[in-house]
Amino acid sequence: MARDKAKDSPSDKVGTICRALRRAIIEQALEPGAKLPEDALGERFGVSRTIARHALGQLAAEGLVELRRNRIAVVATPSWQEARDTFDIRIELERLVVRQLAGRLSKAQLATLRAQVDQEEVARGGSDAVSIRLATEFHILLASMTESAIMIRYISEIAYRCCLTLSLFSRPHSSECAINEHRLLIDALESGDAEKAMSLMHHHLDSVAERALVAQAKPRGRDIMDILAPYADAPVTRSAVRKRRLDAAE
Amino acid sequence: MARDKAKDSPSDKVGTICRALRRAIIEQALEPGAKLPEDALGERFGVSRTIARHALGQLAAEGLVELRRNRIAVVATPSWQEARDTFDIRIELERLVVRQLAGRLSKAQLATLRAQVDQEEVARGGSDAVSIRLATEFHILLASMTESAIMIRYISEIAYRCCLTLSLFSRPHSSECAINEHRLLIDALESGDAEKAMSLMHHHLDSVAERALVAQAKPRGRDIMDILAPYADAPVTRSAVRKRRLDAAE
DNA sequence: ATGCCCAAAAGTGCATGCAATCATGATGCC
DNA sequence: GGCATCATGATTGCATGCACTTTTGGGCAT
Numbered sequence: 001m002a003r004d005k006a007k008d009s010p011s012d013k014v015g016t017i018c019r020a021l022r023r024a025i026i027e028q029a030l031e032p033g034a035k036l037p038e039d040a041l042g043e044r045f046g047v048s049r050t051i052a053r054h055a056l057g058q059l060a061a062e063g064l065v066e067l068r069r070n071r072i073a074v075v076a077t078p079s080w081q082e083a084r085d086t087f088d089i090r091i092e093l094e095r096l097v098v099r100q101l102a103g104r105l106s107k108a109q110l111a112t113l114r115a116q117v118d119q120e121e122v123a124r125g126g127s128d129a130v131s132i133r134l135a136t137e138f139h140i141l142l143a144s145m146t147e148s149a150i151m152i153r154y155i156s157e158i159a160y161r162c163c164l165t166l167s168l169f170s171r172p173h174s175s176e177c178a179i180n181e182h183r184l185l186i187d188a189l190e191s192g193d194a195e196k197a198m199s200l201m202h203h204h205l206d207s208v209a210e211r212a213l214v215a216q217a218k219p220r221g222r223d224i225m226d227i228l229a230p231y232a233d234a235p236v237t238r239s240a241v242r243k244r245r246l247d248a249a250e
Numbered sequence: 251m252a253r254d255k256a257k258d259s260p261s262d263k264v265g266t267i268c269r270a271l272r273r274a275i276i277e278q279a280l281e282p283g284a285k286l287p288e289d290a291l292g293e294r295f296g297v298s299r300t301i302a303r304h305a306l307g308q309l310a311a312e313g314l315v316e317l318r319r320n321r322i323a324v325v326a327t328p329s330w331q332e333a334r335d336t337f338d339i340r341i342e343l344e345r346l347v348v349r350q351l352a353g354r355l356s357k358a359q360l361a362t363l364r365a366q367v368d369q370e371e372v373a374r375g376g377s378d379a380v381s382i383r384l385a386t387e388f389h390i391l392l393a394s395m396t397e398s399a400i401m402i403r404y405i406s407e408i409a410y411r412c413c414l415t416l417s418l419f420s421r422p423h424s425s426e427c428a429i430n431e432h433r434l435l436i437d438a439l440e441s442g443d444a445e446k447a448m449s450l451m452h453h454h455l456d457s458v459a460e461r462a463l464v465a466q467a468k469p470r471g472r473d474i475m476d477i478l479a480p481y482a483d484a485p486v487t488r489s490a491v492r493k494r495r496l497d498a499a500e
Numbered sequence: 501a502t503g504c505c506c507a508a509a510a511g512t513g514c515a516t517g518c519a520a521t522c523a524t525g526a527t528g529c530c
Numbered sequence: 531g532g533c534a535t536c537a538t539g540a541t542t543g544c545a546t547g548c549a550c551t552t553t554t555g556g557g558c559a560t
Contacts, residue, residue, distance in 0.1 A: 013514085014307075037541065048515045049542085050300070054307055057264075061311040063400065070521050070542055085398035092342050148335035150313065150411075154404065161400075263544090287511065298545045303512085320512055320551050 017045050017055035022160055025064055025075055026136055027129035028167045032077040036065065062157050064164065076164060080213065083165040087209040090158045094139065094205060095198045097155065098185070100146050103192025109145055110190055116141055117182045124179065136163055138182055162208075170212040178208065267295050267305035272410055275314055275325055276386055277379035278417045282327040286315065312407050314414065326414060330463065333415040337459040340408045344389065344455060345448045347405065348435070350396050353442025359395055360440055366391055367432045374429065386413055388432055412458075420462040428458065 021041075024030040041052035056073045059065040066076045078086065105113075120134045136159045143155035181204040188197035271291075274280040291302035306323045309315040316326045328336065355363075366388050373380045386409045393405035431454040438447035 039541070042515095050514060050516090053542085054304065057304055057307055058311055061308055063403075072522095072541070082399060085396075086400050088346065088398075089343065089400060089404065092346050093339065096338065096342050146335075148338075149332060150336050150339060150408075153313075154339065158400075289511070292545095299512085300544060300546090322511070322552095 013045070013047050013051050014055045014058065017041065017047070017052060018058050020045070021055070021059060022064065023133075026133050026160060026163045028132070028163075029129070030075050032075050032164055032168050034075045036073040036075065038073070063161055076161075077168065078161060078165055080169070083162075083169065083213055084209075086158055086161050086165065087205065087213070090155075090162060091202055091205045091209075093151065093155055093158065094142070094201050097143050097146055097151065098189060098197040098201045099194050100148075101142065102189050102194035102197045105145065105189055110186060113138070113141065113186050113189075114183075117179060117186065120179050120182065132163055132166065135178055135182075136160070166212050178204070181207075263295070263297050263301050264305045264308065267291065267297070267302065268308050270295070271305070271309060272314065273383075276383050276410060276413045278382070278413075279379070280325050282325050282414055282418050284325045286323040286325065288323070313411055326411075327418065328411060328415055330419070333412075333419065333463055334459075336408055336411050336415065337455065337463070340405075340412060341452055341455045341459075343401065343405055343408065344392075344451050347393050347396055347401065348439060348447040348451045349444050350398075351392065352439050352444035352447045355395065355439055360436060363388070363391065363436050363439075364433075367429060367436065370429050370432065382413055382416065385428055385432075386410070412462075416462050428454070431457075 021030065021036070030036075036056060038049040038052045038056065041055070042049045045052065056065055056067060060067045060073070063078075064076055065073050067073050116134065116138050120131065120138065123130045123134055139159050140152070140156050143152050146152070181200065185197060185200045185204065188200055271280065271286075280286075286306060288299040288302045288306065291305070292299045295302065306315055306317060310317045310323070313328075314326055315323050317323050366384065370381065370384045370388065373384055389409050390402070390406050393402050396402070431450065435447060435450045435454065438450055
């Protein structure tokens, strides 16, 4: 059953900070572009900058945080293309997951999965934050049932990154259909129909990606510089650029 | 064309150390289980322990290094099962790579790939270290042509981990056939036959994995504790265990 | 001799301090 | 008034120092 979190390598302080930040990001409390100063993190979690810094390094390695030399770290802002690439890989990996899992899940495991979906159902009326977190946890739960440490790690990473994408590109977050898709998937896994499960997963993720990415080249919000890029025809002075960037950041 | 190394986030000192260690690992200068004391690394690279430590953290996040609390970091020693899982994922991802690349490579890119294989050919008589490195670089080169940052990162990580596996489980490293398989793959990519390319890649990786992993449950070498595990029927005293572990480590 | 126990040595975990770099508001010039 | 320049505060980059844990080697009892 491997280690339960796979990424609290050094002590646990670093791991604690990472988990907290991941969760904050997944629930969109920290939006893409949000600043993460080492001091502030250190103070908040009662550790020194050294540890906060280390945690940021880990998250950067996962692609959740962007580290720029001598600049404050920020929550990553995946480009549209990166988001597309991420979903492509996610589809392949999750197809592999359900292929390995089809017909091999215990009753207890199936029950666990269904319990998770029930939770998603309960949270449907509530905040998007919780819905997104639960949906993401469903996929990670699935991955963890493969008991492949590396698969768990990759699926987790990618799922978190997809959450980032969702908060960047997607709107209100229509989770209604997703819940049903999760249910159908569990049924296919139970019946042992690998092909069907793979197909369901494929289309499930496709539709999530589509809701987020298709027909919407507009990154909506966050970085004004990106939004304005297509309009930037006239050359601007350096200070003007600097000012705009600041406005956008805060 | 994205950033060229994807993982020298903080400054470059950390990145430099990471690259050096990755290379040492890939060329089997550092075998699985090799100790990596922070002091030694810091002195060797002319930095403080802080930086060395950070680099180890990054490598641990990539799965190349194992960090145990209050213990000296060591080069990771993947279990047989982990190795199997890694290859499974690798196959899926590299199939995706060639699917995306088939028929879309420029003449220059094809030439680059063929040049790489030529190098492999040249190195055939030489040391295994170089052969393995070149073969690994071929796969990473292929991945980099997708221009998908995340794909490049994952393939690189996995390829490095597979090198670890090879140095653990595989013997002399029979690279002759691999070279030819690389050539055939390039041809398929050039002709635009995605299905064939995917199939070639699949079987190429399968055979690499098989040479490394099949018919050989014996981890050969490294950690005596693991080898002896099946024989450990009689309870042993604490000090005896401690001594054996030391012998194995050094 | 053999095995146990304890003290010195080695190594990690973490905070702090200082230099270097970036950010931002004030100043002066046009 | 608008724009470039510069000084000050904010923030990172990195090394060092100290406490704590593990390792190791030697002495003591058996």
